[in-house]
Amino acid sequence: MNQSPHEQPDEQLEQYLRDTAGAFHYPPTPDIAGAVRQRLAHDPGQRSRGRHSQRRLAWAAIVLLLGLVSSLFVPQVQAFVRSIFRIGAIEIVVATATPGASNTTPSPLWDPRLRGQTTLAEAQNEVSFPIKLPTYPPDLGRPNRVFVQDEAGPLVILGWVEADQPDQPRIVLYEMSTNTAQNVIRKTTEQTNVLQATRVHGREALWVRGPHILEFSDGRGTDLARLVEGDVLIWEEGPVTYRLESKLTLEEAVKVAESLTQVPELTGLMATPLPLPMTPVPIAGLAGERTLAEAQGEVLYKIRLPTYPQGIGEPDRVFVQYLGSPIIILAWLQPEDKTRARMVLYQMTYDVIGEKSVSSLEMVQETTVNGNRAAWVRGPHFLSFKDRAGETNMEERRLVDGNVLVWEEDGVTYRLESSLTLDEAVRVAESLR
Amino acid sequence: MISGSGVQVMSGYEGGRQVEEAELVNRAREGSDAAWHSLVYAHQEAIFRLTYLLLGDRDEAEDVAQDTFIRAFHALGTFDETRPLRPWLLAIATNLVRNRRRSLGRYLAAMRRAIQAEPPPVTTLGERTGQEWEAQTLWQAVRRLRAAEQEVVYMRYFLEMSEADMASALQVAPGTVKSRLHRALARLRTVVDTDFPALREERQS
Numbered sequence: 001m002n003q004s005p006h007e008q009p010d011e012q013l014e015q016y017l018r019d020t021a022g023a024f025h026y027p028p029t030p031d032i033a034g035a036v037r038q039r040l041a042h043d044p045g046q047r048s049r050g051r052h053s054q055r056r057l058a059w060a061a062i063v064l065l066l067g068l069v070s071s072l073f074v075p076q077v078q079a080f081v082r083s084i085f086r087i088g089a090i091e092i093v094v095a096t097a098t099p100g101a102s103n104t105t106p107s108p109l110w111d112p113r114l115r116g117q118t119t120l121a122e123a124q125n126e127v128s129f130p131i132k133l134p135t136y137p138p139d140l141g142r143p144n145r146v147f148v149q150d151e152a153g154p155l156v157i158l159g160w161v162e163a164d165q166p167d168q169p170r171i172v173l174y175e176m177s178t179n180t181a182q183n184v185i186r187k188t189t190e191q192t193n194v195l196q197a198t199r200v201h202g203r204e205a206l207w208v209r210g211p212h213i214l215e216f217s218d219g220r221g222t223d224l225a226r227l228v229e230g231d232v233l234i235w236e237e238g239p240v241t242y243r244l245e246s247k248l249t250l251e252e253a254v255k256v257a258e259s260l261t262q263v264p265e266l267t268g269l270m271a272t273p274l275p276l277p278m279t280p281v282p283i284a285g286l287a288g289e290r291t292l293a294e295a296q297g298e299v300l301y302k303i304r305l306p307t308y309p310q311g312i313g314e315p316d317r318v319f320v321q322y323l324g325s326p327i328i329i330l331a332w333l334q335p336e337d338k339t340r341a342r343m344v345l346y347q348m349t350y351d352v353i354g355e356k357s358v359s360s361l362e363m364v365q366e367t368t369v370n371g372n373r374a375a376w377v378r379g380p381h382f383l384s385f386k387d388r389a390g391e392t393n394m395e396e397r398r399l400v401d402g403n404v405l406v407w408e409e410d411g412v413t414y415r416l417e418s419s420l421t422l423d424e425a426v427r428v429a430e431s432l433r
Numbered sequence: 434m435i436s437g438s439g440v441q442v443m444s445g446y447e448g449g450r451q452v453e454e455a456e457l458v459n460r461a462r463e464g465s466d467a468a469w470h471s472l473v474y475a476h477q478e479a480i481f482r483l484t485y486l487l488l489g490d491r492d493e494a495e496d497v498a499q500d501t502f503i504r505a506f507h508a509l510g511t512f513d514e515t516r517p518l519r520p521w522l523l524a525i526a527t528n529l530v531r532n533r534r535r536s537l538g539r540y541l542a543a544m545r546r547a548i549q550a551e552p553p554p555v556t557t558l559g560e561r562t563g564q565e566w567e568a569q570t571l572w573q574a575v576r577r578l579r580a581a582e583q584e585v586v587y588m589r590y591f592l593e594m595s596e597a598d599m600a601s602a603l604q605v606a607p608g609t610v611k612s613r614l615h616r617a618l619a620r621l622r623t624v625v626d627t628d629f630p631a632l633r634e635e636r637q638s
Contacts, residue, residue, distance in 0.1 A: 017590040023564035033473040
């Protein structure tokens with residue numbers, strides 16, 4: 001039958017493909033189960049091959065400062081940040097930036113090692129939020145470079161080059177899902193730059209000035225660093241967080257930010273998101289259940305229980321999770337829905353360093369518990385833990401839709417998730433025996 | 434499996450197996466490494482084969498397959514165990530492959546261009562049937578397609594997945610799966626016609 005291939009109906013081609021593919025000879029399947037078992041046994045928390053970036057969302061935590069300090073001058077901010085955000089075993093990492101670090105290359109954005117270069121349409125395929133493009137300045141046009149990264153959540157990088165210098169970035173716009181558990185970009189700091197609160201579409205935004213180093217991962221465990229010579233505007237719009245690098249003035253940058261619009265031809269291409277741990281996880285999903293007595297047997301310090309509110313009683317469920325050393329999780333359930341917790345108290349020691357990555361513009365407030373410094377973190381956020389080696393071990397599953405009080409007492413760090421007010425939460429915290 | 438009316442008859446998971454799998458997932462979540470081990474064992478072949486088809490290299494495929502299960506293990510908390518595990522695992526694997534590919538892509542594309550004239554001969558160390566040769570050559574043809582197109586071709590015709598499972602694995606709507614398949618087939622036809630004359634003849638016979 002001499003039918004031109006282009007006329008062959010799909011079904012025939014499909015049948016051919018099925019038949020032929022069925023005869024495909026694969027290499028023998030290796031013992032992956034055994035290897036995985038070994039890897040998990042040796043490093044139960046470790047991410048594969050250190051690929052997983054320790055770099056956390058730190059840069060978005062900058063916006064925390066907006067709620068905390070009214071005057072943002074360099075040395076004071078630095079000191080203030082350092083003192084408030086380390087609470088015992090929990091460190092709330094604040095991104096700031098450092099100019100002039102030694103081993104960074106002032107290379108253009110398109111480091112050839114940066115993976116993920118793609119087209120706008122393919123990028124849209126990979127993320128579950130609509131990619132937006134600025135319509136200001138009017139001569140900007142489409143981005144010259146598009147990268148997609150998915151180190152720990154989808155991130156789109158859009159780059160526009162200078163007309164006369166095609167390897168110099170003119171504007172670089174990062175778009176990422178605010179709800180992503182972790183973000184790749186982190187600016188490390190030795191000195192802060194000037195941080196200035198501003199507004200985009202009337203909502204709080206952050207302007208970070210001056211040259212600084214931007215670090216990110218190339219996806220293969222190598223950290224790349226780049227000198228960003230311009231200024232950066234960071235803001236949020238609903239579920240998406242943006243970061244705009246440029247040499248524009250603040251006013252101009254805000255104009256660019258406020259000009260972001262959806263791209264009609266991309267709308268059909270959005271990926272559907274994998275379910276994210278943003279809604280509180282039913283308590284049934286938590287591993288490591290124990291009795292209180294068993295849990296006490298696994299730690300050297302005394303597990304303390306709140307005596308406020310009156311009659312609160314022992315926790316309904318107790319869990320022990322291991323991230324290097326144990327974290328005790330005590331959960332009091334909702335009376336009307338025993339699959340959900342109304343209050344959860346974590347207790348841990350210094351071997352576990354938790355890092356709070358704030359993924360939305362929320363408030364962090366300093367307070368005290370029994371005279372010890374404490375932090376009150378409101379609103380949705382993610383908590384991740386890393387051990388002393390710096391390897392990140394676990395993504396948090398938020399168990400309570402509410403706020404978190406973190407404090408340290410006598411070498412034990414506590415973290416209380418609840419929907420209580422700050423005052424009530426502090427009372428609970430101060431009632432521990 | 435598609436019945437005459439085009440309706441999916443079987444998604445690959447019978448009811449009983451699904452329940453068993455959910456059990457194992459729950460136990461794995463609670464820390465049973467035997468449970469996770471058996472889940473990995475049940476799915477390792479499919480994951481390995483897909484990554485092998487996409488990457489073309491046995492060792493890389495093994496790496497990515499292992500990483501898939503490690504990553505999946507740590508993400509078990511977010512997995513809804515009432516759904517089949519395999520498409521979720523394939524989603525993770527596909528993402529890992531995409532990330533890995535992007536950095537290699539540049540170099541491989543250059544290499545591919547260099548050998549575009551003739552499909553590379555398949556050297557056989559053992560006995561291969563004529564059909565195996567054809568399958569290998571077909572694979573070379575599919576590898577000329579774009580990554581997204583390859584993914585749907587492998588999943589559909591090599592792994593024989595349903596469109597519903599593919600939609601989960603690719604994290605797109607089922608309609609998108611259909612249209613990608615359609616485009617992929619069109620492209621494949623062109624590739625075969627221009628670059629793989631031997632295949633074309635086989636197909637028409």
